[in-house]
Amino acid sequence: MNTAHTQSDAHADVLTCFTLSISGHIAHLVLNKPQALNTMHPTFWRELDGVLTQLHRGKEARVLVISSTGKHFSAGMALETFSVGMANDASDGDGLMDDQTPEGRAAIFDKLQDIQSTFTKIETLRIPVIAAIQGGCIGGAVDMVTACCIRYATADAFFCIQEINIGLVADVGTLQRLPKLIPLGVVKELAYTGRRLGAAKALGYGLVNEVFDTQDAMLAAALQCAAEIASKPPVAIWGTKQVVHYARDHSVDDALQQIGWVQGAIWSNAHVGEAVAAMKEKRVGNYPPLAGLRSFAGQ
Numbered sequence: 001m002n003t004a005h006t007q008s009d010a011h012a013d014v015l016t017c018f019t020l021s022i023s024g025h026i027a028h029l030v031l032n033k034p035q036a037l038n039t040m041h042p043t044f045w046r047e048l049d050g051v052l053t054q055l056h057r058g059k060e061a062r063v064l065v066i067s068s069t070g071k072h073f074s075a076g077m078a079l080e081t082f083s084v085g086m087a088n089d090a091s092d093g094d095g096l097m098d099d100q101t102p103e104g105r106a107a108i109f110d111k112l113q114d115i116q117s118t119f120t121k122i123e124t125l126r127i128p129v130i131a132a133i134q135g136g137c138i139g140g141a142v143d144m145v146t147a148c149c150i151r152y153a154t155a156d157a158f159f160c161i162q163e164i165n166i167g168l169v170a171d172v173g174t175l176q177r178l179p180k181l182i183p184l185g186v187v188k189e190l191a192y193t194g195r196r197l198g199a200a201k202a203l204g205y206g207l208v209n210e211v212f213d214t215q216d217a218m219l220a221a222a223l224q225c226a227a228e229i230a231s232k233p234p235v236a237i238w239g240t241k242q243v244v245h246y247a248r249d250h251s252v253d254d255a256l257q258q259i260g261w262v263q264g265a266i267w268s269n270a271h272v273g274e275a276v277a278a279m280k281e282k283r284v285g286n287y288p289p290l291a292g293l294r295s296f297a298g299q
Contacts, residue, residue: 017044020051025230026223027061027127034070039078040140045118052121059289062230062237064125065222066148067132076139076162112171119173122147123245126238126290128229132222133208134215138162143170146177149241150225152218153208158196165194180248182207233271233287239263 012021017038019030029051031038055061068074097111098104122129122144131148139162145151163170170191179187182205190197199211212218229237239262247255271287278285 015047015051017047018051022061024227025060025062026226027055027064028223029064029066031066031068031074034068034072036078037072037075037136038068038070038141039075041078041080044078045115049118049121052118052125055127056121056125057293057295059292061127062234062289063127063226064129065132065219065226066122066129066144067219067222068134070135072135073133073137073157074141074144075136076141079166116172119143119147123177126241127234128237128241130222130226132215132218133157134218136160139170140172142174142178143172146174146181150222151208152222152225153199153202153211154215154218155199155211155213157199157202157208157211159190159202159207160196161191161194163194164191178207181205231284233268233275233285234290235266235268235287236271238290239266 012019014032017031017033019032021028021030033039055064097108099108128150129148130150130152131145132152133145134154134157136158137145137153138160142159142161161170161174163174169175175187175191178190182202186197186205189195197205197207199208202208203211210221212221243255243259243262246258250258274285274287
């Protein structure tokens with residue numbers, strides 16, 4: 001991935017399935033294959049995984065906005081991805097989903113974990129992630145956006161757990177994350193029937209934060225929210241994300257103990273003083289970025 005740029009605070013990388021730009025500490029990742037309904041195939045996963053790893057290790061971006069192009073956000077997994085695996089000779093062991101042998105079926109577990117891990121990187125990214133969703137958000141796209149922190153949608157947006165319509169169980173995060181976002185009965189209805197959930201109902205259930213008349217208005221709101229987040233101390237945003245996710249999955253007593261550990265680890269009188277001064281002086285605060293990360297293996 002080419003990350004070379006001439007300006008330290010504004011650059012863009014054009015990939016096969018995405019365009020990534022970073023400006024004003026805001027990373028903006030755009031799905032850029034509208035003619036293919038922004039479907040997900042191995043190249044999509046490979047590039048997304050690389051971008052998320054880059055952003056996680058880096059220190060320039062303080063928030064990520066994911067948006068899309070065309071009529072639909074994404075139609076989910078490209079069906080040819082399954083057909084290629086099914087068409088392969090199962091004896092070679094390389095089919096995507098080999099159901100012909102116990103060994104092949106056992107390998108499905110490992111392949112799914114590999115796919116799941118990319119969307120989990122969205123959830124565990126060191127910075128908040130905002131999804132801006134227009135039109136169809138189908139199948140794997142639901143897996144993707146449920147891993148985000150904040151979801152904005154256009155009035156014509158809809159969500160569909162498409163997997164049941166093609167004879168599958170959704171397996172990349174929807175059935176695990178969606179029950180933590182909307183009522184369980186609604187999840188079951190959508191998962192059992194494959195019905196579409198429109199933007200208005202999604203707003204009522206709390207799946208999306210706000211609904212907008214146009215894609216431009218939605219994207220402007222997403223970027224405005226991102227700018228507000230980027231203006232806060234990055235380490236405090238990091239700590240807040242850690243604490244919110246932990247509290248979601250643990251008891252109140254355990255979560256209260258965890259916030260004590262986190263606060264004790266990252267407390268900064270300097271950051272608090274700068275934040276108060278910035279508010280009084282009606283200016284943006286000046287805070288250090290998160291430390292850059294390097295893989296222990298040196299990659």
